[in-house]
Amino acid sequence: MKEIIIATKNQGKAIEFKELFSKYGINARSLTELDREPKDIDETGNTFQENAALKAEQTAEILSAPVLADDSGLVVDALDGEPGVYSARYAGDQKDDQANINKVLHGLDGVPAEKRTARFICVLAVATPGEETIFRQGICEGHIAHTEAGENGFGYDPIFIPERYEKTMAQLPKAEKNRISHRAKALQELGAWLDKQ
Ligand SMILES: O=P(O)(O)OP(=O)(O)OP(=O)(O)OC[C@H]1O[C@@H](n2cnc3c(O)ncnc32)[C@H](O)[C@@H]1O
Ligand SMILES: [Mg+2]
Numbered sequence: 001m002k003e004i005i006i007a008t009k010n011q012g013k014a015i016e017f018k019e020l021f022s023k024y025g026i027n028a029r030s031l032t033e034l035d036r037e038p039k040d041i042d043e044t045g046n047t048f049q050e051n052a053a054l055k056a057e058q059t060a061e062i063l064s065a066p067v068l069a070d071d072s073g074l075v076v077d078a079l080d081g082e083p084g085v086y087s088a089r090y091a092g093d094q095k096d097d098q099a100n101i102n103k104v105l106h107g108l109d110g111v112p113a114e115k116r117t118a119r120f121i122c123v124l125a126v127a128t129p130g131e132e133t134i135f136r137q138g139i140c141e142g143h144i145a146h147t148e149a150g151e152n153g154f155g156y157d158p159i160f161i162p163e164r165y166e167k168t169m170a171q172l173p174k175a176e177k178n179r180i181s182h183r184a185k186a187l188q189e190l191g192a193w194l195d196k197q
Helices: 011-022 048-063 084-089 097-107 174-180 182-189 191-195
Strands: 002-006 026-030 067-076 117-127 134-144 160-162
Touching: 002 011, 011 026, 011 067, 011 174, 011 182, 048 067, 048 117, 048 134, 067 084, 067 097, 067 182, 117 182, 134 182, 174 182, 182 191
Parallel strands: 002 026, 002 067
Antiparallel strands: 067 117, 117 134, 134 160
């Protein structure tokens, strides 16, 4: 079976990529599945694209193989775009999903439903040693709930209600998230590259 390495240590992302890539007959392996796990890469960029490039290019260099990286996050309009590129560490370096959720809900205290618009953004970078890096973006529009609900997914899913839904992303079956998510859309955009794998 064909294989692609995903430069992520986030288990939630890794599980979704396995499902998404299986539709293309490709086995997606994350960094935690390699014999030697590469060290963490500093995400020093100011944009999703910069951070996706850092993760993909440095990992491709270390492994001498094509690598796909995902930099993603939640953009909340009433918080001036926060948490944005700082989504993973919004409430501190320990990358605590619950603390991050609490910080967003607290920041939106008293903000009415119609002003709670938000979107998940995913930028994928595919780096191949000696070649130009390819970038694709996917966006999933929605709004932030007043309370958290649901057990599926990861990160901010329990407080994100996708457009045209009345449930949070964490309440949707995982196949449904994989149909509408920012990650699924970005991967679809890779179309031609995927077809020649
Ligand atoms: O860098 P890697 O190792 O891939 O793992 P990470 O968790 O640090 O990943 P990012 O730097 O891209 O930060 C993305 C954060 O945005 C949030 N996020 C991204 N996609 C999400 C999704 O599908 N559902 C919920 N939250 C998401 C979640 O908090 C992630 O930790
Ligand atoms: Mg990260």
